[in-house]
Amino acid sequence: MAVVEAGTMTRAGEALGLTQSGVGRAIQRLEARVGVRLLDRTTRTLRLTDEGRRFWEQVGPHLDGIEQAALDAAGSAERVHGRLRVNVDPFLLRLVLSRDLARFLGAHRALRLELIMRDQIGDLVADGFDMALRFGEPPVRGFTVRKLLETRILTVSSPRYLAEHGRPAHPRDLIDHECIDYQDPLTGRPFAWEFRRGAEVVPVRPPARLMVSDVETMIGACQEGAGIAQIMQLGSQRLIEQGKLVELFPDWPGETFPLYAIYPSRRHRAAKVSVFTQWCIDLLGVAGESEPHLRD
Numbered sequence: 641m642a643v644v645e646a647g648t649m650t651r652a653g654e655a656l657g658l659t660q661s662g663v664g665r666a667i668q669r670l671e672a673r674v675g676v677r678l679l680d681r682t683t684r685t686l687r688l689t690d691e692g693r694r695f696w697e698q699v700g701p702h703l704d705g706i707e708q709a710a711l712d713a714a715g716s717a718e719r720v721h722g723r724l725r726v727n728v729d730p731f732l733l734r735l736v737l738s739r740d741l742a743r744f745l746g747a748h749r750a751l752r753l754e755l756i757m758r759d760q761i762g763d764l765v766a767d768g769f770d771m772a773l774r775f776g777e778p779p780v781r782g783f784t785v786r787k788l789l790e791t792r793i794l795t796v797s798s799p800r801y802l803a804e805h806g807r808p809a810h811p812r813d814l815i816d817h818e819c820i821d822y823q824d825p826l827t828g829r830p831f832a833w834e835f836r837r838g839a840e841v842v843p844v845r846p847p848a849r850l851m852v853s854d855v856e857t858m859i860g861a862c863q864e865g866a867g868i869a870q871i872m873q874l875g876s877q878r879l880i881e882q883g884k885l886v887e888l889f890p891d892w893p894g895e896t897f898p899l900y901a902i903y904p905s906r907r908h909r910a911a912k913v914s915v916f917t918q919w920c921i922d923l924l925g926v927a928g929e930s931e932p933h934l935r936d
Contacts, residue, residue, distance in 0.1 A: 645784070647765075667679060676691040678695060679692055720911050722750075722912060724912045725756065726754065727771070728758070728772070728773045729773055731775075731872075736874065736924065737755070737923065739923075748912075748915065758772075764904035769904065771913055774899070784903040786900065786901045787898055788900065788917075788920060791896060792896055794870065794871055795811070795835075796868070796871055796880070796886060796888060797862060797888060798862060801867065807886075811842050814846040815847065819867050820858055820862060820866060822851070823851055836895045837892045837893070863879070871885075
């Protein structure tokens with residue numbers, strides 16, 4: 641399982657604490673026991689055989705249950721120790737997680753927590769991460785994922801902007817307004833603007849004279865009247881309640897953005913990872929969302 645998820649025997653060995661040759665011998669023993677070849681391997685590539693893929697898909701759910709049973713039996717409180725290294729979205733860390741870090745560290749004094757802000761997931765195994773917290777759809781292969789919530793996308797402006805330019809009555813009216821684009825770190829292009837209400841979907845490409853790659857800069861510019869922006873409800877609801885920003889289209893509530901916990905390997909889900917994930921879930925429940933949408 642580690643070889644498939646890591647992509648190479650070298651990285652699997654790093655995750656498992658084994659040498660590359662040790663991993664290779666373990667694969668050979670497994671193939672000898674089941675009586676079929678599971679991996680086609682050369683000096684440069686690894687590829688699952690058809691039999692190997694079926695075996696991998698069938699074994700995975702059982703390993704999850706076995707590992708959770710072992711953690712429950714051992715008792716997680718005594719095992720929350722060592723270093724936990726997390727690849728985390730900058731927005732999530734600054735505006736949500738940072739508010740409660742002191743309490744989390746106080747509850748787990750044997751743990752060293754490293755929260756490293758990255759715009760992309762990258763290679764979790766090679767970079768030494770135990771997990772990642774990322775917005776948007778995760779990679780489809782090579783990771784184990786858990787959806788933590790879906791936050792609404794809000795279209796907002798400042799009272800100052802509305803006083804000077806008027807309020808758009810419909811999403812299509814945005815083509816006549818100043819807007820602020822946010823750069824997708826994966827593509828380098830602006831995120832698309834889309835509005836959803838039930839089955840109705842309205843894509844809009846508003847004019848934007850300003851594009852930023854930092855959420856705090858976008859929110860700050862929006863508050864100062866630079867234009868209309870799209871932001872996540874998570875971490876920003878307080879600005880609306882305080883009247884610093886105004887939600888323009890509350891009757892178009894259907895567009896959401898997911899947040900995932902991403903794990904490089906099933907083996908990495910030790911007690912420290914489980915405890916941190918649960919802390920994030922608890923914190924997200926009071927960080928501007930009425931009811932987080934949770935799903936394994």
